[in-house]
Amino acid sequence: MRPKSIAVIIVAAGKGERASLDGSIDPKQYRPVGGKPVLARTVQAFLDLPFVTSVTAVIHADHADRYAALGFSNERLLAPVIGGTSRQASVLEGLKALAPQRPDLVLIQDAARPFAPPQVIGDVVEALERFEGALPTLRVIDTIKRSLDGRQVAATEDREQLFAAQTPQGFRFGQIFSAHMRASTIRRQFTDDAEIAEWAGLRVAMVAGHVDSFKITRPEDFARAERIFGGDIAMETRVGTGFDVHPFEPGDGVWLGGVKIPHDKKLKGHSDADVALHALTDAILGAIGEGDIGVHFPPSDMQWRGMASTVFLKHAGKLVNEAGGRIVNLDVTIVCEAPRIAVHVPAMREVIGAALGIATFRIAVKATTSEQLGFTGREEGIVAMASASVEMPRGD
Template sequence: MGAAHHTPSIAILVVAGGRGARAGDGPPKQYRPIAGLTLLARTLHGLHMAMPQAALKVVIHKDDLEHYAASIAELPASDRARLLPPAFGGASRQESVRNGLEALAAEGAPDIVLIHDAARPFVDAALVARAIEAAAIHGAAAPGVPLADTIKQIDDAGVVVATPDRARLCAVQTPQSFRFDLVMAAHRAAAAGGRDYTDDAMIAEAAGVKVHIFEGDAANFKLTTQQDFARAMEQLKQPVFADLPDIRMGQGYDVHAFGPGDAVWLGGVAVPHTHGLAGHSDADVLSHAVTDAILGAIAEGDIGAHFPPSDPQWKGAASSIFLARACELVRARGGAIANVDATIICEAPKIGPHRERIREKLAETMGVEIGRVAIKATTTERLGFTGRGEGMAALAIATVRLP
């Protein structure tokens, strides 16, 4: 590992080459959306948040390049900056991992590599930190969780032949973590021997390496069946605020000038007026302020960084797209939006008659109950550009809670 002051380089290899048939009809499961983000994007974002300095490499099926491109397009720029080019998988998981490791070796081998299933989106920073520490100390390690059920070993006729001591057994998860040179050599030896193994820890064991088990995480479950996807949706939809102690606040401010039109868009609602608002998208001044407040709370830049006005695809776009994406980024980190408080500043139109509809629409777009959305309106007593009726402004504060 070098001198004591050397910080080990870390790569995370994400295995996403499978077909995921047990998840039902549709694209491979790693490209299916859960609460607005594909499973792969959610997993990659979780890994990046857990270990921002790690390089990320995904092993994909050669037929899935379009799916992969669409999936990583959902990620913030900071996540994409850590992504190495994808590697192509093989006929088995073992071959796919080896292809990924060989690609990492060719690009400049890291000191430590974590190998993780794309179908485990709830990986967190504490688990990744334990994985890295275990690899640094032991060379080869895997997360394990205690078994809740008694295990029976049975024969071909279904007759119990043994009841292993449950205290000596555990269910193994990913990320499994290794010193890179060690796992690369073990994979090459397994390939040369023509043996097929079910996980990377077994490959290391077969090469004579002692694999250490560190504490796993029951929440880091693998999505295999449609029931698993339903469980993941529930886990994302209903955060327990007691489990989200990191309280963040962000502010947003936006201004748009009046232009031609007969309605202004506010929070996704068209409010009739003598003018519209001018802007590259739908110029929804309220949605823009709320989006920036949420992005600010999680330190993910601003609306322009994610949806540049220079990009023609956002011309005339509904700002609810921008707001929904900001909320997805919060949920991708396992967080929740506690509340949003916004003020619209204008002389006209009158906001009062439309306030409840605007609150409903914002709550719907953000995926929160209406009691978490407050909207107020004020004038500037005819002072300044809003007072002269030249445009509208909006201020917003968002409170976000993270694990």
């Protein structure tokens, strides 16, 4: 269950001078990628997520007209806040502006990271159920050398212990606000919000980041961003299908699409027998060539007995993310005579979207009957069929 309120602060108060070495007069956050300003893409990425309560951009005092020109009209996008003289000071200004609302959680995002995948954002939010802070990271793959003078190697670092930090970095609002207020009273500049949380004694978790969620810093980064947006980085669309069936047994309700629906029976299975989520999970796994649900969660393994099927769905989504892909859309059809499904469809879409970190407009849930024919017509069980469309890097 996600918290009731999740606020997002997008830090856009810098001048972006390093990305303007090619002669551009526009700060990097207002320069276009694929015909749309970077900041506009970053803001829209969070507005597309149904679990985000509000989005606040922290901007430079000289950029009010540029920001207004983005032309946003969304009740969840709050008035921009003028930032400070450093990133740390700008984040504090954003936190102060949110203080009257007291959101449960806050996500702090660099404006110059327009490609943060929904799955990564969702993973950060989920980690905050157990930790006070969380951030996406990438394992460092290059050998890292330490030097005291920039000319001679002094030591080689153990890269197995090194991770590159990304955003959004998420926190429980009251705790990070308090930590930032304390940090503002000392003569030290912290490199990111996670470091402030660590300094304040908060537990900070790491979740898997994504290679495309890089920070646009120099002119050449715009060429990379254009390739990502344009889809000419050897991406391809793959389609997977899933099919599952479970019989009824005596009970008090069925789990379908992550929602428990009152009924005089339940579905029989090793886990919670959520036939809709099983079909969806198989469809996603099929699209990325990763077998089926039984390969990853064998019914012979007792640890999965009674397990919520959202666990299986999240695992499939994580595999897509780790492979550098993204889920484009999902479609599931549930076949049964009873219980009635239609009234529960919005809740199912919300659960599926939250589990995978994707917007609900990418999810279709439909229900039909078999006109009283066959075992579903005799109300002996439920069938679900699903398809998944996934964009993945080409393997060749």
